[in-house]
Amino acid sequence: MTEALERYFVPEPSKFPIIGAIALLLFGSGAAMWLNKVGAGPWIFFGGIAILIYMLFGWFGQVVRESESGLYGKNVDKSFRWSMGWFIFSEVMFFAAFFGALFYVRVLALPSLATGDNEALLWEGFTGAWPSSGPRAGDAFTPMGAWGIPAINTLILLTSGATLTWAHYGLLKGARGQLKLGLLATVVLGAIFLSLQIYEYTHAYSELNLRLDSGIYGSTFYLLTGFHGLHVTVGAIMLTVMLFRAIAGHFSAEHHFAFEAAAWYWHFVDVVWLFLFVVVYWL
Template identity: 80%
Template structure:
């Protein structure tokens, strides 16, 4: 008896990569023009966002239809797993760049600028204590403390990792009720996290005078926490799509990589927040 050879699915030619490239071109050009006060900049920017959303819905929708239609085999799933793994690795490098900037400023640059005669490079009497309003003698601000909303958000994200694992085990056992409950709870916790972070930003601006231009501390604080908040938002959207697919009857105990990919991303976001909480808020 001859061995059955698994067919490898080859997708049909698609215009979505070109549409995505056009979206990013409009997005980037519009943002640059908007920042330079060109009247049409914001409209070009939002046009890029609209085209990008169209591309995402169309392309991912096509992939979902192909998956539900049974066109994908183990080789395609393996390629998906490698692709998601490399994507998360690129996100690790993205955050590593910002953590590296914080380390360089806090551990190397600021102490060096406060040593010997180097303080004259900024202003007379610069002490080099962290947090600092440098590189200019800016308005005084109060740094964000760790115990309060940041600690609550840490507990929320840790809990969301548990609820997502609860949903995953429900999927593996074929318990659709557990799967739906766990997914819904995870999405709700993500939404609460985002709402609390928005409140934290409002508090920082209104009460602490902590702004994006509050020296190197303000810049690194908002870049790290802001990009993390963006990733939580993206992760919540991904999990919402997974919940919609679950409600539509997609996934089973053996075929559920879409769910796993979203779960990997969410757990990555959890780990980044734990590091961020320690080095930005606590230390």
């Protein structure tokens, strides 16, 4: 058995990759049709989501069963770690592009457009100051401040990172109750973060006149905070799955990479928020 685990486990041919490809095809084409007001668009879009959810449950369920049956050894564990590492790196590049766009606009584009005769190309009174609202009086908005919900959400995410680390320590020392309680606290804190962000968006639209189309400030604000909120949602779902698996008795001090992968992702989300809080809200 030990010799078998040292070899690389090769799973049987699976139907799930082609199912996932079909789901993404329906998802993308349905979204495009919906945006272009084609009647069947919403049905195709949600059909793609339903098939994607089926694929995720089936494929990840198969991986969990294989892991719990002892088929994965050190070589598979190493592959999982490299895969998750490269996935998080791709997410780092994803956000780097967004932060780069914000840096380019604030530090390079706006000051350059405010020099020489460039003002004539835009609108009267353009100064190149950040945030830029637009030429029409109705476009004026109030920028989002840092010391309120954003600061509270920062504290919430930092606390969630601590509770997740506490849960990990519980797993390493065999304290299952600490593992479950730490995971539950982390998921709850993630839900509170998302609830406050929804309230923040409602406040921005209704009282600050800050919308997605509020010039480059509105575009970058909602792009960065919205995609980060999406990542928090994904991370919370991952940790919820880890909680259910912990309740079912999965994981041991020696074998628990699924938990570690979710923890890596959550800590990545925490770090991105710290940069986002400073660059988008504070400065």
